[in-house]
Amino acid sequence: MRNAKFKKRLGGDTMKRTNTWKKIVSVLLTVVICITIVGCGSSSQSGSSSGDSESNTVSTDGSGETYKDEIHIALNAAPPTLDLNNTTATVARQVAKGSIFEGLVTLTDDYGYAPELAESIDTNDDYTEYVYHLREGVKFHNGQEMKAEDVVASLNHWLDCYQDASDMVGGARFEAVDDYTVKINPTKSAMFFNELMAITSQGPIVFPASSLDSIDPETGLLTEYIGTGPYKFEEWAEDQYILLTKYDEYLPYGTQGELDGWSGYKEAYASKVYYDIVPDGATRVAGLQSGEYDFGMVLPNDNYDLFSSDEYTVYKDVTEQPGLIYNKKQGLATNQTLRQAINTALDMDQVMQAGYTSSDFYRLDSSYMFKEQASWYCTEGSDNYNVADTDKAKELLKEAGYNGETFRIIVSSDYSTFYNAAIMVESQLEAIGMDVELIVSDWATFLSNRADETAYDAFITSFDPVLTPTMFLPLSPTWAGWLDDEFIISGLDEINTATNMDDAVAKWAEVQKYCYDTYMPYSKFGDAFNYSVAGPNCKEVKYLMGPCAWNMKVVE
């Protein structure tokens, strides 16, 4: 009996503890489930995820449509800095140029230039004087009015940062004539100075003279980004986003509704623009499809078909021309005949297909200047482009005295297009009997190797469109590749100092022909496109080498 009671009490105590434990576990599980459901449920209430933050609707164009107040553009890389004077990174320009910073002139749709902060420009006949009459009443983001002293300070800083610009004007400097006029007197004819100022990369920007005090002594870069554009720099959350906010005191120019390239009447429909930093291509694609991003930059070629429906708008841009640049300073490629042999062997269609997967993303074209740049486009020398003649290549190789030495090509694995093209180049050169070594590394190591003339015989990279042939890097004696041909150097100098366009264009045709027929500094593969996509709600996106945040309307 006592045992039975003992057992019953023991069992009863055990039962009580068990019931208590069960209650605790049940409560905990319920709480966890509730949190998960509420957390998930809150997304469906707000619709797309980009609507989680504040999103007041605004209608500014009188059409009755309401637009999102906050837009998200997915960038494919993080800019190293927004100091455009000191970086050639495309993403830096895409974020800051035209939105935060403006220049005296800017780029038009036909790759020409148009006045922006300058109201008008006077030039003398021999291009040794440029006078810029500034627009009055333009305010910087700090509320200060833009005056000549600010323009002079900004542009002279640009000349200090950009050697090519300083060379073009022969060391001349900007001066203030009065509060709203600046001028520069190049020491030699500089017909393409305005084109240089409108360039896409490392172009001049105007900021308050006081911004020069913000330059970091360690890096030499601006640390405050104050411009005159329709958007002002608000915040940079590292590796997350760059936030621009509408500048209410922006002074537009031109005719409302008219844009020509990056110039024209700019309006900021959204009060916040988030440039989300999304390096992974698949993430950008998924984000665009789910509505997380309104615009996705540089999407993977393999996903092109996902955006073939009408709800998306695809922007295809000719963005680069990849090619094989020879080391003319040291090594095997100093032999001009060898360079001709290699160029003759290459089947550019196969190389471009290897790199860019589909003919939707490339075209074969011999011109160093893009077809879209009508003034400079020419086909001189095209007989020696895409020759793909292995027999002739072998003859030239023999003539060059090639004895089976290893031909070293450096390429970066960070760019799959270049790497894949390099594999094809390697196999084509091996087919004509060359011993080729591909040296593959990450981008930072590639840049380091490229600066060392003993490390390679050729490298693969690509070039953005430039406004004049004199800016074309493979023809620069100071850039990797180390061009050292007197005919080309003097020819480019003649172009730079020409006083009329016809002479300049004629000279360029001669130079390009010489490059293909004789000197062969560079074997161009072709022209490549990339594509970016606007989401279903994006209306009226102005696109020129990247979306323009101004005038972008995203419907709610």
Add this chain to the structure above:
Amino acid sequence: MKKYIIKRILYIIPVFFVISVVVFLLIHLTPGDPARIILGDRATEAKVLELRETMGLNKPIVVQYVDWICGFFKGDWGQSVFMKGTMQEILLEHIKPTVSLSIYALLLALIFSIPLGTIAAKHRGSMADHAISVFSMFGISIPSFLMGLLLVLLMAVKLNILPSSGYKPIESGLLLHIKYLTLPAISLGLMEAGLITRMTRSALLEVLNADYIKMAKAKGVHPFVLTFKHAFRNALLPIITVIGYSFIDLLSGAVVVESIFNIPGVGQLIINSIVRRDYQVIQAIVLVIAIMNVVINLLVDLIYGIADPRVRLDK
């Protein structure tokens, strides 16, 4: 116990020095430098050299190391070339998302793995046991990036229930914070769940076969009490070990998952820093992770003592 803790903390010092030298040499002897990355592809050699001089990259490597290590002890952990703020601020900004993600992933893993492992152990050989084994193998086998991509496709693109990517800090609201971390946490947590489930099952199986468990069963102890009070507590040690290592693994930065979901955590930071040769950041992260590793291992050892009083750490 105190002696043991102090001794373990002191171990950090030699670990710190060895790692500092190794990581410093590895980074600085690797080709490439931040000056070229900042200036871009088109920069002239003269400009690059000028910037290298300004940044002090031309000093002898020993001088650079001494400058850095002395600064480190004075609280100056260096400056990022690409990011603003002190190193501590940068690291803190990036550690927060990783810590949140790690805790969330681990919690999700534990919520499923402990009960599942227990059920599998208790019903060994049954359909439930087999099903749970399949689940745990699935979790261990499937790469987290593949899981992540599938989840994004289903939950974000097709069903639009959860965001595809991005991160909202906790200051934006706890629920929003959790929402953005849910898919990455599931991607990461699945593998940890698989591991912990298997460890729980095997640890419990060993204990459930012990004589004292059979005695308690014979005495009529309720199965729930038998499992969770008697058996589970004794099986905890190996489970705690796995949980500890899982946490360290998660904190070191789930690079691929952070990349897919665009979470600005430690993993992304270290990859970006390596790509652009942000030396000071790489050095600081590696040191911090090494120290965290040592500290978490210490905590795991201390937890052993709490979970099992028979463990004497100071012997």
